[in-house]
Amino acid sequence: MSTPNGIDPSVPPSSDGCVECDALGGWWFHLRRCAQCGHIGCCDDSQGKHATEHAKTTGHPVIRSFEPDESWFWDYNTSSLIESGPDLAPPVSHPTSQSTPGPADRVPSNWAELLG
Numbered sequence: 001m002s003t004p005n006g007i008d009p010s011v012p013p014s015s016d017g018c019v020e021c022d023a024l025g026g027w028w029f030h031l032r033r034c035a036q037c038g039h040i041g042c043c044d045d046s047q048g049k050h051a052t053e054h055a056k057t058t059g060h061p062v063i064r065s066f067e068p069d070e071s072w073f074w075d076y077n078t079s080s081l082i083e084s085g086p087d088l089a090p091p092v093s094h095p096t097s098q099s100t101p102g103p104a105d106r107v108p109s110n111w112a113e114l115l116g
Contacts (some may be wrong), residue, residue, distance in 0.1 A: 030045065
């Protein structure tokens with residue numbers, strides 16, 4: 001079976017949290033994993049939208065959810081959901097002990113209003 005363009009199953013995730021949010025001391029709502037290079041970025045419901053920004057700047061077209069119990073992919077080139085794809089290098093999600101939104105010590109008490 002061939003692997004779709006934009007997916008490298010051998011590359012592990014870059015971290016347990018959004019790389020850019022961590023660097024800035026920020027927080028995120030949900031996490032997404034670049035299926036090509038493993039970059040972890042925050043979702044489009046997060047303030048930073050770093051997963052989409054990564055896709056735009058690198059041209060890496062496919063992300064996978066990095067949330068526990070989610071295995072869907074998104075193809076930016078076709079704006080389409082891919083309900084399943086190849087197994088990626090572990091871990092396949094952030095630790096279940098990590099809060100959502102997270103990380104817990106940086107999430108403001110009014111986070112829902114900020115994302116609203």
